[in-house]
Amino acid sequence: QSVLTQPPSVSGAPGEKVTISCAGSSSNIGAGYDVHWYQQAPGTAPKLLIYGDMNRPSGVPDRFSGSKSGTSASLAISGLQAEDEADYYCQSYDSSLSAHVLFGGGTKLTVL
Amino acid sequence: QVQLQESGPGLVKPSQTLSLTCTVSGGSISTNSYYWSWIRQHPGKGLEWIGNIYYVGTTYYNPSLKSRLTISLDTSKNQFSLKLASVTAADTAIYYCARSQRILSSLSVVPGSLNSWGQGTLVTVSS
Numbered sequence: 001q002s003v004l005t006q007p008p009s010v011s012g013a014p015g016e017k018v019t020i021s022c023a024g025s026s027s028n029i030g031a032g033y034d035v036h037w038y039q040q041a042p043g044t045a046p047k048l049l050i051y052g053d054m055n056r057p058s059g060v061p062d063r064f065s066g067s068k069s070g071t072s073a074s075l076a077i078s079g080l081q082a083e084d085e086a087d088y089y090c091q092s093y094d095s096s097l098s099a100h101v102l103f104g105g106g107t108k109l110t111v112l
Numbered sequence: 113q114v115q116l117q118e119s120g121p122g123l124v125k126p127s128q129t130l131s132l133t134c135t136v137s138g139g140s141i142s143t144n145s146y147y148w149s150w151i152r153q154h155p156g157k158g159l160e161w162i163g164n165i166y167y168v169g170t171t172y173y174n175p176s177l178k179s180r181l182t183i184s185l186d187t188s189k190n191q192f193s194l195k196l197a198s199v200t201a202a203d204t205a206i207y208y209c210a211r212s213q214r215i216l217s218s219l220s221v222v223p224g225s226l227n228s229w230g231q232g233t234l235v236t237v238s239s
Contacts, residue, residue: 002158032218036225038159045208045232046159051225052215089159093222100172101149101161101212101223 004104011110017078020107022090030071033093040087085111114139116230130196134209147212148192152205206232
């Protein structure tokens with residue numbers, strides 16, 4: 001079980017907005033450590049989607065947005081498109097663990 | 113733009129050592145701005161961090177793999193490598209190398225986002 005908890009799946013119709021949560025604790029997200037998000041389409045390597053809680057790398061559409069509050073973070077995807085169907089992972093750091101990098105368990109987004 | 117490419121055997125026998133190399137192009141690994149990372153993904157599963165190495169050779173390992181793991185770098189070849197000993201079928205996975213930004217977060221220098229990834233290489237452990 002991952003230290004960062006994500007829902008296994010979410011779904012939405014084209015054009016809708018979905019939100020994926022990433023629940024942590026006081027030693028990771030709640031301690032203020034940055035949260036990053038990745039998109040992984042089938043058969044491909046993960047792609048950085050959001051870094052530093054809410055920043056988009058160049059080329060990532062503004063339909064993707066990140067936020068953080070307390071011990072949780074969220075990824076919102078608005079104006080859903082068919083090509084958004086993928087797995088999404090959050091990532092952060094934990095000060096209480098020896099692990100240098102933490103990933104959430106991943107969320108499968110299905111576009112209906 | 114930096115590019116990373118994994119290389120190594122796609123098939124390893126049980127109890128042997130899995131060895132992979134990541135070749136970095138378009139940028140030097142001898143920089144204090146990044147950690148160099150290995151991540152794996154078991155078939156149909158999520159991402160698992162394996163370990164990081166910093167350009168001076170400092171390593172950070174996943175505690176669950178630490179006893180079998182060695183990550184090293186060769187600055188002359190702009191490469192870093194992974195060795196995982198005593199493998200079993202449970203080590204069958206896609207192995208990715210990646211570059212992790214070093215960032216100041218919550219008053220500490222920690223790994224940030226993994227902003228460049230290799231394409232991944234499937235390693236199967238089987239006799």
